[in-house]
Amino acid sequence: MALNGLRGRMVEVEADIGNTLPGFVILGLPDTALSESRERIRSCATNSGIPLSRRKITVNLFPASLPKRGSGFDLAIAVSTVAANGEIRGTEGVVFLAELGLDGRLRPVRGVLPAVAAAVKAGHRRVVVARGNAAEASLVPGAEVSSYATFARLVLDFGAEPKDLNLGFEPLETGNTEQAAGSSGAEPDLAEVAGQSEARFALEVAAAGAHHMLMVGPPGAGKTMLAERLPGLLPALDDDAALEVTSIHSLADQGEVRRELLRRPPFENPHHTATCAAIIGGGSGLPRPGAASRAHRGVLFMDEAPEYERRVLDALRQPLEHGELVIHRAHGVASYPARFQLILAANPCPCGKSSGKGTECTCTPLMRRRYFGKLSGPLLDRVDIQLPVHKISRAELEAQGSAETTAAVRLRVEAARGAQSERLRRFGLETNSMVPGKVLRGTLRLDGKTTRILDTAMDRGVLSARGYDRVLRLAWTLSDLSGQGTPSADHVGQALSLRSPELSS
Numbered sequence: 001m002a003l004n005g006l007r008g009r010m011v012e013v014e015a016d017i018g019n020t021l022p023g024f025v026i027l028g029l030p031d032t033a034l035s036e037s038r039e040r041i042r043s044c045a046t047n048s049g050i051p052l053s054r055r056k057i058t059v060n061l062f063p064a065s066l067p068k069r070g071s072g073f074d075l076a077i078a079v080s081t082v083a084a085n086g087e088i089r090g091t092e093g094v095v096f097l098a099e100l101g102l103d104g105r106l107r108p109v110r111g112v113l114p115a116v117a118a119a120v121k122a123g124h125r126r127v128v129v130a131r132g133n134a135a136e137a138s139l140v141p142g143a144e145v146s147s148y149a150t151f152a153r154l155v156l157d158f159g160a161e162p163k164d165l166n167l168g169f170e171p172l173e174t175g176n177t178e179q180a181a182g183s184s185g186a187e188p189d190l191a192e193v194a195g196q197s198e199a200r201f202a203l204e205v206a207a208a209g210a211h212h213m214l215m216v217g218p219p220g221a222g223k224t225m226l227a228e229r230l231p232g233l234l235p236a237l238d239d240d241a242a243l244e245v246t247s248i249h250s251l252a253d254q255g256e257v258r259r260e261l262l263r264r265p266p267f268e269n270p271h272h273t274a275t276c277a278a279i280i281g282g283g284s285g286l287p288r289p290g291a292a293s294r295a296h297r298g299v300l301f302m303d304e305a306p307e308y309e310r311r312v313l314d315a316l317r318q319p320l321e322h323g324e325l326v327i328h329r330a331h332g333v334a335s336y337p338a339r340f341q342l343i344l345a346a347n348p349c350p351c352g353k354s355s356g357k358g359t360e361c362t363c364t365p366l367m368r369r370r371y372f373g374k375l376s377g378p379l380l381d382r383v384d385i386q387l388p389v390h391k392i393s394r395a396e397l398e399a400q401g402s403a404e405t406t407a408a409v410r411l412r413v414e415a416a417r418g419a420q421s422e423r424l425r426r427f428g429l430e431t432n433s434m435v436p437g438k439v440l441r442g443t444l445r446l447d448g449k450t451t452r453i454l455d456t457a458m459d460r461g462v463l464s465a466r467g468y469d470r471v472l473r474l475a476w477t478l479s480d481l482s483g484q485g486t487p488s489a490d491h492v493g494q495a496l497s498l499r500s501p502e503l504s505s
């Protein structure tokens with residue numbers, strides 16, 4: 001299987017043993033890793049006790065025009081070569097997906113989940129993978145997965161003569177421990193957030209309408225704690241979404257054993273010093289999805305957002321707009337889905353000390369403008385909610401009653417999501433955060449009485465056209481949360497206080 005982004009295409013591998021001078025030729029646009037695979041295959045076969053033919057070997061990967069990346073073709077090439085020499089049979093129509101080790105082992109590869117899913121979709125159910133990939137490949141409905149630790153065991157099953165095979169070799173499993181990925185413990189609960197009633201409510205609104213959010217507050221105010229609790233408020237991933245999200249993670253991480261699909265929305269918080277490739281995606285061979293893609297259908301949290309590299313912040317505009325990230329490479333492009341909910345956090349000023357009494361902040365107004373200026377423009381245009389987060393006082397902490405749990409809030413979020421998707425289906429949209437201004441002011445227009453406070457604010461010049469749409473989006477989410485069909489003037493007023501004012505101006 002050749003992967004481009006999450007899309008997999010079938011590659012047919014054929015081999016011929018000729019009578020001319022010895023050699024080993026692989027045709028069909030192999031990249032560097034594929035050329036190296038010749039050496040791996042030769043050593044692997046020899047050390048497995050089934051050395052390659054000494055005559056001329058020609059391997060063809062079809063279709064030639066398809067770019068083939070990564071080391072996952074090793075096994076298919078080795079198998080077809082041995083089969084062409086008449087040493088094994090019954091390999092036709094089987095999908096082989098593994099890298100070979102020089103010592104004769106089969107190594108797991110990245111992206112087994114999307115590759116196997118594509119194979120099954122193309123009608124090829126029989127799949128052979130390395131032991132370390134077996135659990136993940138088996139997650140694909142309809143796949144008939146066999147797995148092997150060594151090449152010798154595999155060829156034995158396909159009818160090779162056992163007498164010379166090195167069947168005693170059992171590689172130590174490295175990097176593929178039983179530590180299951182994705183299901184690591186419970187999600188943090190909202191009940192653990194003391195006080196912060198405004199912040200809790202804003203988080204609920206953000207979850208209900210999938211609104212992007214900016215939190216501004218001093219260090220230690222609990223911004224990270226709040227952001228970490230957002231995924232728990234989001235509805236579980238359905239079957240298609242779970243397969244898609246897990247496929248991305250399958251391509252991103254190596255050496256994790258996945259025994260189940262990811263069912264909860266992911267949470268990614270790349271540090272601001274992370275490279276552009278780590279956040280956006282890239283790398284040689286099979287491009288690795290970055291944190292923004294790993295956050296697909298979940299939450300991308302960027303703490304100290306103004307500290308990120310400018311090109312990282314700029315690159316995020318594309319996924320916010322189109323829900324995917326296109327990675328440009330020497331041999332074409334790859335794209336990964338990246339429809340995430342963006343949560344930005346920032347200090348009130350570059351030094352972070354400007355709030356509270358006895359402040360030692362020495363930031364000038366210019367420094368503050370520059371700090372937030374990095375976030376301004378197209379990125380903030382997409383952020384519907386701006387939330388000031390304060391350090392809570394001891395009195396607040398003591399006055400705190402029993403806070404609602406994540407599960408309780410999620411019930412309201414799920415109901416609100418249901419109402420939205422019902423209403424927005426005819427526009428091909430899922431959540432209020434996706435509704436464009438012309439729909440808000442057109443088909444979904446509210447009467448003048450309801451929007452009076454907004455119209456006045458706009459006439460006075462304190463609300464921009466973008467800000468106007470933002471308030472309408474939030475008003476719809478508030479009405480969905482309250483279970484009412486359409487927003488009231490109260491919802492509009494409440495939305496006005498949640499909206500993100502233009503920080504740059």
Ligand SMILES: [Zn+2]
Binds near residue numbers: 363
């Ligand atoms: Zn400061």
